[in-house]
Amino acid sequence: MKRLVKTALTIAGSDSGGGAGIEADLKTFTAFGVHGLVAITSVTAQNTQAVTAIHDIPPEVVAEQIRAVAEDIGVDAAKTGMLSNAEIIKAVAKTVKNYDFPLVVDPVMIAKSGAPLLREDAVDALIKYILPLATLVTPNRFEAEKLSGMKIRSVEDAKIVAKKIAEETGAEAVIVKGGHIEGEEAVDVLYHNGTFREYRAPKVEGCTHGTGCSFSAAITANLAKGLGLEEAIEVAKKFITLGIAMGHRIGHGHCPVNQSAWIEIPAEKWRIYEELTNAVREFESINPVRLIPEVGTNFVYSLPLPYARSTKDVAGVKGRIVKYGNSVKAVGPVEFGASDHLARAVLTYMRFYPEYRSAINIRYSREIIEEIIEIAQERGFKVSFYDRREEPEEIKAKEGATIPWGIETAIKRIKERPDIIYHLGDVGKEPMILVFGRNPREVLEKIKMLI
Numbered sequence: 001m002k003r004l005v006k007t008a009l010t011i012a013g014s015d016s017g018g019g020a021g022i023e024a025d026l027k028t029f030t031a032f033g034v035h036g037l038v039a040i041t042s043v044t045a046q047n048t049q050a051v052t053a054i055h056d057i058p059p060e061v062v063a064e065q066i067r068a069v070a071e072d073i074g075v076d077a078a079k080t081g082m083l084s085n086a087e088i089i090k091a092v093a094k095t096v097k098n099y100d101f102p103l104v105v106d107p108v109m110i111a112k113s114g115a116p117l118l119r120e121d122a123v124d125a126l127i128k129y130i131l132p133l134a135t136l137v138t139p140n141r142f143e144a145e146k147l148s149g150m151k152i153r154s155v156e157d158a159k160i161v162a163k164k165i166a167e168e169t170g171a172e173a174v175i176v177k178g179g180h181i182e183g184e185e186a187v188d189v190l191y192h193n194g195t196f197r198e199y200r201a202p203k204v205e206g207c208t209h210g211t212g213c214s215f216s217a218a219i220t221a222n223l224a225k226g227l228g229l230e231e232a233i234e235v236a237k238k239f240i241t242l243g244i245a246m247g248h249r250i251g252h253g254h255c256p257v258n259q260s261a262w263i264e265i266p267a268e269k270w271r272i273y274e275e276l277t278n279a280v281r282e283f284e285s286i287n288p289v290r291l292i293p294e295v296g297t298n299f300v301y302s303l304p305l306p307y308a309r310s311t312k313d314v315a316g317v318k319g320r321i322v323k324y325g326n327s328v329k330a331v332g333p334v335e336f337g338a339s340d341h342l343a344r345a346v347l348t349y350m351r352f353y354p355e356y357r358s359a360i361n362i363r364y365s366r367e368i369i370e371e372i373i374e375i376a377q378e379r380g381f382k383v384s385f386y387d388r389r390e391e392p393e394e395i396k397a398k399e400g401a402t403i404p405w406g407i408e409t410a411i412k413r414i415k416e417r418p419d420i421i422y423h424l425g426d427v428g429k430e431p432m433i434l435v436f437g438r439n440p441r442e443v444l445e446k447i448k449m450l451i
């Protein structure tokens, strides 16, 4: 039967910290829906700070891993990472020559922490045996300098070096990565078919352990899926920029790239859209006319952290939910970025209680809040408030600072997690009640108690 899923093979070392090497490659393959295969060259004891032990696998065992998967499963594209020593390099070269899959070579030499991952005497073997087989070589600045014997200080230098490496080694294409080249942007320079192409992205603050591995794995996965080389690099560039920005803050050294952001964000967005859309429909159907304030109600649901960074990451109802005769109607559909005030309230709340990602605002009146306080006492809800008249002048003067200040003030006031926060309004500001929950369903349950 024809295989439906594409496969990608990584020939690389293991990073026990899960940030680079085989582990980064497998996570990247998964992010692109490609089945990952492995040939482990070396086991490293490694974390975000250092490499503390290296145990190389016998070259014949490395070769046999490649053979085993290529013969039975089939390989659509492969990459190499840490090859560690000259014997492994020769065994890998000899074995991959038997197959015709595209080969991406990440000429790994030194870890982010500074530890050597390729013996000094193996650089020549890499140039002699592996680079001629490469569809693409992906050196960073230092690796490119080592492979070419030239210094790189600018994008122009990177071009000269990329061309030189391709011409001297017989590699089909070379991309010199710009992560370590000075500048506002991370510019990677590709030399392919006699021409140059630049791939640019803003340099982002984030996590950079495993960038090279994940980038070359992303190119490999997309080659396996049948994309052309330049297209595959384009996708990989977007993937790595997001992965760095969304990196998981773990360990005490260089934190690792987050490969799952690429699929997790779109998947979560879809779940949020569906759940919130259903909850809004149910809210309309219970027809809580008396709970709709003059300015309308919004109902929001945020992406989880670390992905929730601005109001664009929070879904809400476009145009809000309003009174329409004797019924309650959502004006527009659920959209990300559709709420400003309530979205900022939830983002602030999540700084204290990250799992509480949903909220709704309802009308404030003496009767409603008294009912709420009574129900809260029966059911064990907590209610808190803030008073806009207590807002410090410097907060008032700062655009968009009132809501974060208010939510923080209300949370700190009761020293427990408030399910409900209200404020009494101010000149030109309608008083309001905000109900929070982990998800829209929980928020709705609280609303239903008021009906």
Ligand SMILES: Nc1ncnc2c1ncn2[C@@H]1O[C@H](COP(=O)(O)OP(=O)(O)OP(=O)(O)O)[C@@H](O)[C@H]1O
Pocket: 020, 110, 111, 112, 139, 140, 141, 177, 178, 179, 180, 186, 187, 188, 201, 202, 203, 204, 205, 206, 208, 209, 210, 211, 212, 213, 214, 215, 237, 240, 241, 244
């Ligand atoms: N701070 C950053 N912001 C955006 N892109 C970056 C940043 N740092 C690196 N990149 C990009 O990440 C990719 C990998 O490049 P980099 O030069 O970091 O590889 P590397 O040094 O081989 O990584 P490592 O050895 O840690 O695995 C390239 O596309 C590069 O432009």
Ligand SMILES: Cc1ncc(CO)c(N)n1
Pocket: 012, 013, 014, 015, 020, 021, 022, 044, 046, 081, 082, 108, 110, 111, 112, 117, 209, 210, 212, 213
């Ligand atoms: C195993 C391994 N491969 C590659 C790198 C490159 O960063 C690393 N740190 N560890």
